[in-house]
Amino acid sequence: MCNSKSLIVFLIWLLACHPFYSQSPLEEGGWRQLFNGKNLEGWKQLNGEADYKVVNGEIVGTSKLNTPNSFLCTKENYSDFILEFEVIVDPIVNSGVQFRSNSFEDYNNGRVHGYQFELDPSERAFSGGIYDEARRGWLYPLSINEKGRKAFKNGIWNICRIEAIGNSLKTWVNGVQCANLVDAMTGSGFIALQVHNINSKDKEGKQIRWRNIRIKTSNLEESKWEGDPDVKEMSFLINGLTDNEKRNGWRLLWDGKTNNGWRGAKLDQFPKSGWEIKDGVLSVLETDGGESTGPGDIITADVFSNFELELEFKITEGANSGIKYFVDPNLNKGSGSAIGCEFQILDDKRHPDASMGVNGNRTLGSLYDLIAAEGLSTLGRGKQFKGIDSWNKARIIVRDGHVEHWLNNEKVVEYNRFSQMFRALVAYSKYKDWENFGQWPAGHILLQDHGNTVHFRSIKIREFN
Structure with missing residues (x-):
């Protein structure tokens, strides 16, 4: 040395x-x-x-x-x-x-x-x-x-x-x-x-x-x-951790082989069908394109407060899905997805949701229905998407009130979930009826079923004090 x-x-x-x-x-x-x-x-x-x-x-x-x-x-x-x-x-x-x-x-x-x-x-x-x-x-x-x-x-x-x-x-x-x-x-x-x-x-x-x-x-x-x-x-190791990650508190949130640590958002167990584990990939399979109308969302057994979450996702043509955090599965027992902040996963070119909402706040990487994703890391550089049928890296960082979304190692969203601005955005969104939305002290991590085939792997997390 x-x-x-x-x-x-x-x-x-x-x-x-x-x-x-x-x-x-x-x-x-x-x-x-x-x-x-x-x-x-x-x-x-x-x-x-x-x-x-x-x-x-x-x-x-x-x-x-x-x-x-x-x-x-x-x-x-x-x-x-x-x-x-x-x-x-x-x-x-x-x-x-x-x-x-x-x-x-x-x-x-x-x-x-x-x-x-x-x-x-x-x-x-x-x-x-x-x-x-x-x-x-x-x-x-x-x-x-x-x-x-x-x-x-x-x-x-x-x-x-x-x-x-x-x-x-x-x-x-x-x-x-x-x-x-x-x-x-x-x-x-x-x-x-x-x-x-x-x-x-x-x-x-x-x-x-x-x-x-x-x-x-x-x-x-x-x-x-x-x-x-x-x-x-x-690290781009598939479903694995480096020695440095282990020293810094990272752990796999999905082991790459079983459904241990996960259950249906509205179930006491993992869905019996509709989610597939094969060759180190966790996939939600195509149904009717509806929101949680197939096998349903899955959530972690544990809840998290301050954390850094990282995973890879791969979408198929026209697909819609999401990664949610601060999820409270008890808030919505009826139809539709469980309630929480969402890192949107979407084929912006082909799915109609990309043109809905306000100023692109339902596009890939966005804080769904609240803040549109844009290139924040490098001046003049747009958000980086590697395309459908390619693996893309998502990262969500939460430290007390400060939250960041990263897409392929480029920051695309940044906000304070306890700020007046955030509360104002919620007041004019689809989440306005959920009291203190996004400000709960802890919640589950969720992978969304939106009726399209989407793949996930290398899901890992570390928690902050």
Whole structure:
């Protein structure tokens, strides 16, 4: 474990000033150069036709119109490693460095896909975030790491680092940790330098330059950098918890196999049909599209007050559902869903509910019938939905009166449930007849049956004092 990131960053800079050393094939400590500083031996180009050349000991990629994303890929695959490189990106284009990536004939005609270390010189400033190229999209956007967004600098060489060890994927830019991702989808693949496709003449001929690209594949523990405790770990383990999550009080709210801990909202037991548990997925099955007219909602056995809830959901075309919290199942014994605050789950493009309510307050991610979801994490960035039949991540955070909804790691709703504004919104909503709606001290978590097939998994929670 290295105790001085600043020393290592300085040494990397020192190597940049001594090309006779940086171009040696094997360095002290088990590091190996991936680029010999002279030619593209050991690399091959896939997909697009952007130009890659070696100029003054640098790999220079140049953007080109009318060609898809281009990738200069290592011929060798790597599993566990630490990768370091320096890069300058023209500020009007976007780029990235692929790792544990692959190209298979039977996957999208050989499209390069896999983890990408984002290089983003725009005002969005997501450099060092982790994007899943041609697959799941953003896994670790820097909307959850404001300090990391300030690390990349335009117009100078940026020193970048990737640690891919087991399921742990961590990144740094100029010594600042940017991403802390846990994901088990892909364990091995090539490294690739991306020149992104462009769609306008003013972006043609712009350059991305890389140098001092080196990798270490053995004795990695001795070279790992200490993580920044303020950089949130984001896990995509399916129905599992990381050691860090366990230490921080997380527990699975659904075990991935049984209905333990759940019951029907209007039943003493779990519904006998209509909810399916299969292959680690909890699904409510299609009936008539009505609100709780099929098997009915399900709720947790426990009640919660201050908590952080996270789960993944996947909707089918035209589907409607929801995640409710502060649910009191005794309030509505008649038809319809149990009463509580709702994180709306909806196909906004196809379900009519999206155009009902007020100003979009019944769309995906919204506090149903009260507050419309919108992009709150990054200026000018709308809410992020990965589409139907794709897994999306929902998160609900409640600390006393403060409540947040997050969709795919981007904040979309924020409110105080004890505020005058919240009470005013309730007074003009469908919940106006329920006294102190949303202000109860505790309640159940609910997954809604709204007559459409919707899937859930990786349901976990931690409670705050």
